[in-house]
Amino acid sequence: MLPFEVIAANIATQKELQQVYRSEHGILYQGDCLKLLTALPSKSVDLIFADPPFNLGKEYGESVNDQMEVDKYLSWSQQWLEQSVRVLKEGGSLFVFNLPQWCIEYGAYLNRKEMWFRHWIACRMPKTFPRGKKMSPAHYGLVYYTKGEPAVFNKVYTPIQVCRHCGREIRDYGGHRKRLNENGINLMDVWDMPEDVWENASETNPNETLWTLAEEMWTDIPPVRHRQHKKRVPNELAPIMLERIVAMASNPGQVVVDPFGGSGTTFYAAEKLHRYWIGSEIGDTQPAIQRLTNLANGLVEQWESARGNKKLKRRETNALQLPIPYTT
Numbered sequence: 001m002l003p004f005e006v007i008a009a010n011i012a013t014q015k016e017l018q019q020v021y022r023s024e025h026g027i028l029y030q031g032d033c034l035k036l037l038t039a040l041p042s043k044s045v046d047l048i049f050a051d052p053p054f055n056l057g058k059e060y061g062e063s064v065n066d067q068m069e070v071d072k073y074l075s076w077s078q079q080w081l082e083q084s085v086r087v088l089k090e091g092g093s094l095f096v097f098n099l100p101q102w103c104i105e106y107g108a109y110l111n112r113k114e115m116w117f118r119h120w121i122a123c124r125m126p127k128t129f130p131r132g133k134k135m136s137p138a139h140y141g142l143v144y145y146t147k148g149e150p151a152v153f154n155k156v157y158t159p160i161q162v163c164r165h166c167g168r169e170i171r172d173y174g175g176h177r178k179r180l181n182e183n184g185i186n187l188m189d190v191w192d193m194p195e196d197v198w199e200n201a202s203e204t205n206p207n208e209t210l211w212t213l214a215e216e217m218w219t220d221i222p223p224v225r226h227r228q229h230k231k232r233v234p235n236e237l238a239p240i241m242l243e244r245i246v247a248m249a250s251n252p253g254q255v256v257v258d259p260f261g262g263s264g265t266t267f268y269a270a271e272k273l274h275r276y277w278i279g280s281e282i283g284d285t286q287p288a289i290q291r292l293t294n295l296a297n298g299l300v301e302q303w304e305s306a307r308g309n310k311k312l313k314r315r316e317t318n319a320l321q322l323p324i325p326y327t328t
C-alpha cells in the first residue's frame, strides 16, 4: 500500500468526515478540519497549507463563525496548528496565510514548538483599504515553518515581470539580465503561467544559469476581492500562489494537506503537479469539486489580470519537468 492509502484508510475510520471527491491522487472530505487532522497519523505529511477564515465576520455558511472573540479564535487556531505540527514529517513544511495580526500570533506559537522559522512571505494585496487610524494594509502574511531542517526546498521559476502598458521589463536584474535563460522564462504579461516556465526550463543544459525568484515579497498574486466585486468563487486563491508553494516545498509523490479547502486551490495545484493531497472543507465543497473535475478533464486555469478574470484552456500535456532540487 502507498503511504497515501495508509493515511486514507486511517481517515476512513472517522465517521464525521464525508468523502465527497476522490481522484488517483487525492481525497476531499466534507467536515471539520480538526476531525481530519486528528485522524491523520503522526509524521505522515510532507506539506501543509492553511488559509483559515481571517475572523473578519465573513459569510462561510452556517457551520463557520468568522467573528469569534480573540481568545477563542486563537485557542481554536492553536488546536489546528498543534495537530498540523504533529502530522508533519520531520523536515515537513507548514505555510499559513492570514492577516499579519494573526500571523504574528501563529509565529509566536510555532516558535515554542519544534518548528523552525523559515520566512515571513509578504503577499502584496494592493486593493485593500485603510481602516480607522491605520496605514493602508498592503500585504497578507504567509508564514513558512519547517519541522526542523527542511527536507525539500526546490528552486522555482517565475516569469520575468513586464509592464502591463508598455511591455518592457520592470527590473534590471542588477546587470545579470543577459544570463537569464530565455527558454526558461515566459515573457508574456499573464499572471499564471508557471507550468510553462517549469516545463521549458533547464533539461537541455542543466549547467546554464537560470534566474530564480525565491524572494520573500510576492507581488504577482491576484488579490482575493471583496464579495461585492467578486467574479470568482469567494476566497478562491490564484493557482500561481499554491503552485509555487507546492513546487517549492514538496516533490512529486509526496503528501500535501489543506485543512481549509475552500474552492480547492491547493488540491488543484497538488493534482496538477503530481502530488498526493488530502483536504477538508466544512462548507460548500462544490466549487472545489468543479475545479478538480475540470482539471481531470484536461482544463487548466489561466488567470489574466488583477481583476480576477479566469479562463479555462486545454492542457497541452500532462508531462511535467520537475523543478531542480536546491542544493548548497
Ligand SMILES: C[S@@+](CC[C@H](N)C(=O)[O-])C[C@H]1O[C@@H](n2cnc3c(N)ncnc32)[C@H](O)[C@@H]1O
Binding pocket: 031, 032, 033, 034, 051, 052, 053, 054, 060, 064, 234, 235, 236, 237, 238, 259, 260, 261, 262, 263, 264, 265, 266, 280, 281, 282, 283, 284
Ligand atoms: C479563506 S477560505 C479558504 C480558501 C481557499 N484557500 C481557496 O483558495 O479557495 C477558508 C475556508 O475554510 C473553511 N472552514 C472554516 N472553518 C473550517 C473548519 N473548522 N473545518 C474545515 N473548513 C473550515 C471555510 O468554509 C472556508 O471555505
